[in-house]
Amino acid sequence: MSTAAHPGSGDSVTPQPAGTPEGLRAALAHLAPDALPTFDAERNAAVQQAREQVSAAPMRRFVGQWAVYVALERHPERAARLRSLEARAAVTESVEEARTIAAEIGRILDTACAEAGIERAWDV
Numbered sequence: 732m733s734t735a736a737h738p739g740s741g742d743s744v745t746p747q748p749a750g751t752p753e754g755l756r757a758a759l760a761h762l763a764p765d766a767l768p769t770f771d772a773e774r775n776a777a778v779q780q781a782r783e784q785v786s787a788a789p790m791r792r793f794v795g796q797w798a799v800y801v802a803l804e805r806h807p808e809r810a811a812r813l814r815s816l817e818a819r820a821a822v823t824e825s826v827e828e829a830r831t832i833a834a835e836i837g838r839i840l841d842t843a844c845a846e847a848g849i850e851r852a853w854d855v
Contacts, residue, residue, distance in 0.1 A: 752774055777793035795849045809839060
């Protein structure tokens with residue numbers, strides 16, 4: 732998979748793949764191979780649900796969730812920051828700190844959603 736320079740950094744960033752199961756799986760194989768078993772299991776469950784419901788909605792949700800995951804993992808420093816914030820949020824007892832953490836997590840997720848071409852639910 733080719734890489735492109737991320738504007739404003741010296742790091743190489745994997746391009747955001749097409750929003751298809753195949754494109755996302757290929758990106759995961761490069762970025763986060765440990766996530767492939769979960770991806771495959773969730774894909775199988777989404778396909779089964781789509782068949783049972785005769786609806787594309789389960790696959791759209793699956794692709795959207797994994798597109799955001801890939802967008803996060805494309806930037807290792809951002810993914811690490813998100814994990815750090817999530818860990819802090821789990822142990823903080825300060826309401827003010829929790830609000831600050833939640834706001835930063837929201838900004839990180841907004842950026843990842845935009846990169847993945849996903850509209851956040853409250854933006855619709």
